[in-house]
Amino acid sequence: MTAGTNTASTTVYRVxxxxxxxxxxxxxxxxxxxxxxTSVQAVAATGQVTVTATTPLDDEAVRAAVDEAGYxxxxxx
Numbered sequence: 001m002t003a004g005t006n007t008a009s010t011t012v013y014r015v016x017x018x019x020x021x022x023x024x025x026x027x028x029x030x031x032x033x034x035x036x037x038t039s040v041q042a043v044a045a046t047g048q049v050t051v052t053a054t055t056p057l058d059d060e061a062v063r064a065a066v067d068e069a070g071y072x073x074x075x076x077x
Contacts, residue, residue, distance in 0.1 A: 008038065010052045012077040015066055018044040023071065030065040048077055 018024060024042040027049055031040045036055040043049070049066070051057060059076070066073040 007054055008052055009056055010050060011057050011062075013049045013051065013062060013066075014047055014074045014077050015042070015049050015071050016047060016074055017071040018042065018047060020044055026069040027066060027071055030069040031062065034061055034065055049073075 015027060018027060021044070023044050027042040028040045031037055031042075031049065031051055034053070034057075036053040036057075037051060038054060039050075039052040041050040051062065059073075063073045
């Protein structure tokens with residue numbers, strides 16, 4: 001949960017294949033387009049992507065968005 005919003009949820013995913021800032025931007029762009037997503041932080045160095053949304057995230061929608069960006073979601077951290 002994120003302080004200040006009583007319905008927000010934050011989920012951390014592991015994504016493989018990200019190696020640079022361009023990769024982070026591509027993943028962030030695709031995930032930000034998902035309904036309810038309010039923030040995305042992709043970190044290539046750790047392979048972790050933190051997604052905050054106003055509603056519970058659909059893991060398959062997140063997986064499809066990461067795939068669309070050209071990377072692979074391997075699961076939640």
